Amino acid sequence: MSDSFALAAFLARWSAGIRHDLAASDSETLPLSALLALADAEDQRRWDALDLGYADPRGAPWLREAIARRHAGLAADDVLCCAGAQEAAACLMGALLTPDDHAVVVLPLYQPSEQAVTARCAATGVPLADDGAWTLDLDRLAAALRPNTKLVLANFPNSPTGASLPRAALDALVALCRRRGLWLVIDEVYRETDTAPPPAVVEVYERGISVDGLSKGFGLPGLRVGWIACRDRALLARTLAVKSGLSSCLSSASEVLAHVALRNSEPILARTREIGRRNRARLDALLAQHSGLFAPDGAHNLAFAFPRYRGGDAEAFAADLARNAGLLILPAALWRSPLGRVPVDHLRISLGHARVASALEVFDAHLAEVPGSRIQPAPCPV
Ligand SMILES: Cc1ncc(COP(=O)(O)O)c(C=O)c1O
Structure with missing residues (x-):
């Protein structure tokens, strides 16, 4: 390929x-001026006194806290910031997958994420059914599992189909993954533009990992701020180790601007x-x-x-x-x-x-x- x-x-x-x-x-x-006009006094102070030294490699604690607040029960240390959702997904696959593993990939999928899997281990694709609703066939997904399957990776709401995963289907997928002890990684970058998204997977499954960022619904891809939200801090530490081979920290200016955006979502x-x-x-x-x-x-x-x-x-x-x-x-x-x-x-x-x-x-x-x-x-x- x-x-x-x-x-x-x-x-x-x-x-x-x-x-x-x-x-x-x-x-x-x-425009930058319009975003900055939304800053409260604290963010304005951060912006005026911007420290351009190396920053926290996980993302500023106040930024991670603002991200964590989007999800019930999460804290700042359940979040790892990356340079966009693309880097987040790639680092996560680097931390999770070894050549001995197998992964199930729901198709269609953003090609760099798919390649982050196929570069590391065997993978089986499970296409969404072209049935008018882009249904995820859970029986087909279950049949694709192998004894060494470690994770299921999907993008919901999905690009390019626009398919959303209805709540019942998400629950059934979580139940299947839970029975098999699988990680369930969902790229959720189009959640904000879905008119009725189900909950983020990190909220409903202890091994659910949400990949998200500010590039899509927020309209801020130039900030290059994405993240991983996950309840397993040891996995986040391993992901950080992979990320450290790519970028040491976020842009400090982007961190402040991302915080302004999240506070004014x-x-x-x-x-x-x-x-x-x-x-x-x-x-x-x-x-x-x-x-x-x-x-x-x-x-x-x-x-x-x-x-x-x-x-x-x-x-x-x-x-x-x-x-x-x-x-x-x-x-x-x-x-x-x-x-x-x-x-x-x-x-x-x-x-x-x-x-x-x-x-x-x-x-x-x-x-x-x-x-x-x-x-x-x-x-x-x-
Ligand atoms: C499904 C999906 N995931 C991730 C990305 C990359 O997002 P980011 O710009 O935040 O890296 C894209 C960009 O088109 C995408 O469509």
């Missing part, structure tokens, strides 16, 4: 000529969700207008939609859009995995940015040129 990151390669290939971006998965960001998330909600309504209307080309998208995430493309080769369609309309949309094939089948007839369309509104107008105009795209009015009864 190639080690290259298909999504990054696709973006690198097309970004130069792109005028309309419908590929992003983060949300509308805030309500207004920040209300703003990004409202943008996502409006864009979802616009996109749903567009998809309905072009039902010859697209099935309606049943997902309820506000970061992106994932409609089925009915026009044939979705990858070629996305390439044509990039080349001829300067419009970037991600074909599902970018999530292809050697571990199992992922859907290739869908497109991931971003919803989280204000610029999506005008990009959707361009998309609509382009689609109007495609024969058979628009719904035909029903003939008038005589």
Whole structure:
């Protein structure tokens, strides 16, 4: 299998000529001045007196405490901060997996996380069912377990499908993992843009590990602040040892800004969700207008939609859009995995940015040129 990151390669290939971006998965960001304007006196003092020496390698205690407060029963020492969720997942896999282990990976999965597993041990993919609801088949997952299976890794709410794990399914998955003593690692970076997420796995399972960060719903990927929340402090110490080979501490400026963001999560998330909600309504209307080309998208995430493309080769369609309309949309094939089948007839369309509104107008105009795209009015009864 190639080690290259298909999504990054696709973006690198097309970004130069792109005028309309419908590929992003983060949300509308805030300028530094707007974020700082939300700082209370304590954070403003931290910012004004910013210490630029090496900082606590686990993340500042007050930042970890603010993260821990998001989860019932967690304390600052149950949190390890990393340079983004991507580094968090990679370090965790480095701390958990050895060549003698086996892992079960729920597909589709963010490719760097999948590769953090497959670089270390044998893995079996369990694809979400393409059944309209992207159901996780627990029997299939149970059948994939081996005597040496150490963990299950999944991304819920899922990218690119937008699938959420309903509470009952989460409970059943936890029960299965508990019976087998497995770690259950869930990348939860799209929780904040889900309209009805289940609890974080760290809250419902003693071996549940939540990977999260500020890149997506908070719209702050430039801060590079992600984290692992987990009740096993010995595992966090081993993860820290792996992380120390990559980065010694977070950026001190990012720590203060992340703390401001977490203390003001309500207004920040209300703003990004409202943008996502409006864009979802616009996109749903567009998809309905072009039902010859697209099935309606049943997902309820506000970061992106994932409609089925009915026009044939979705990858070629996305390439044509990039080349001829300067419009970037991600074909599902970018999530292809050697571990199992992922859907290739869908497109991931971003919803989280204000610029999506005008990009959707361009998309609509382009689609109007495609024969058979628009719904035909029903003939008038005589
Ligand atoms: C599922 C998933 N996990 C992790 C990441 C990486 O997040 P971060 O920018 O915080 O490293 C992404 C980014 O697209 C993602 O889609």
